Amino acid sequence: MVRDGWAVSGWGLGCAGFGLGCALSGTELFGAAWPGWLVAGVGAVSAAAGLAVVRRKPVRRLLWLLCGAAAVGAWGLLMDVVTLLCGQRVDSVPDTVERALVVVGAVLLARTALGLRPGARGGPDRRADRAAPAPTAAPPVVQLAAWAGTLAFVPYVLMKLVWALGGSFAGIGGDQMYASYVHNGSSGLWLALERWGLDATVLLALLGVFLLWGLVRPWGQVFPRWTLPLSGRRVPRWLPLTPALLGAATLAPYGLFGMGYLTLCTAGVTRIRLGELAGEQSALEIAWVGMCGFAGYGVALVVAARSYWRRTGVRAAGAR
Template structure:
């Protein structure tokens, strides 16, 4: 048998990736120490880190985030060592409580993505670092919590099934499948939320007026855009609408078989299996921010119109607050529709493509 050190580099990487339930807790501990050090440094040096476009993180919140990260790191370390039932449940509880904190910290990831791909520059370097650190932490903590939860239930920490044998061998992947009709109808309905928002933006880029905002005022408001964004706008394409189209493309791939096996138009990749995490990672990372932002906008628009919340003053070329509130509502439907659509589609894709350990022996009868 070939020694691990003499295996080709690709084979070693594959063997290493198969053991992710063992090394992700250590990676989470390393992340926690780095995250805490960065937050404490920023707080001590009074570095501005944007929480919202107009509001920075207060120093006390950065210290609190550092403490939560260290607690999550300790729980990750304990996930491989807790032996008693109470200790293991306490570890899982700590991980599940810390996870939403850092998931919300990556809410602005879609906005940073759009500005980067449109070459519009970086609004805030510290803001981008904060989002990326939160993204890495949420991902690692999710993996640690998932494998720990499976161990608590007596299942394989990698594939989640109940079987005999090791859990670090090759995987057996199910064949391509299409999402259920119920899932597809739900996702298509959520997609429709993009139409009013995309229609208004496309109207402005094509030279029309909508919601009390003229095309000229729209162009003046967006004079600071990159050359790429202005070039697209000159032919009637708004860069944010283009990003929404990319999200719809991702949604359809999650629902149909071409999202599991590369189709003919991918040329050299045609017929090969799509790596499972290739669509799942961007879907899950962007779904958090989009759905949360959409919910906030959808709630704010009617409450602002009724005067329960402060009414928005006309800005960005809008001539009255009612047009701005309508655009807020349209944005909520668009972002929320895409975000929740990604959640539904990714859940279906994850269940339909979940592999099982090939070397673990025959699955137990109760395993799905």
């Protein structure tokens, strides 16, 4: 645990330095100046908590609290990753750096907090605790959530495919959508896929569904036959959990808060931002399809990731 404590402390100092630098230089984070001070504060407390771990102080709850704060700060990172993969520029470089930084911190803090749980180090049952549990499928209710998350993405995928194939949805034609991609600086690969009738976000959605089912089926714990050289080997827990936790922390709140905002817009309490769209009705229809997909998938990913975490834990033989 000493090594984990030093790692948390080092990350905390780096985070504090980044936040302080943004605050003192006037660099805005998320459109305001004050978040820099908040990031600096979280980093400073994390550095102190890391030193407490080195000195074997009982700070497990504090570590989880800081982990939660870091996870909240990572909101939106998945969108930035998708934007970069598509060859586009992120809206704010400092925001993206902050999100990436706190994701690293969240992982370090969670790892250290888990290491401090009772019986995590040593003990008479140490060898038994570290035995990997046999691959199991998630309980029926978790698989039902996976089906719900999969179906939630269907309207979104169909909408994108209609545009990619030159059709029209919500009064927006495929050519108009393609022109907006060009205007936003999409990469050549993105534009080529659009011309071939494929949309890059559809491919990402399919990859997300693949991840979701890997979390709830046994083949997500042991590589299946079609993986050829990897067949039969144990899947490292971090391989599916890293994108799953990142996606859950991003898509679930993004979709749920987005649905709340759209509810207010639909009720006439506020007006939706049109962006490049000409009509409010078109904007609402498109936004509802997207937000329902993100929220449904994001919540399903939370449920599936939690089940996978419990089923694959070294102490979780037989747990669900």
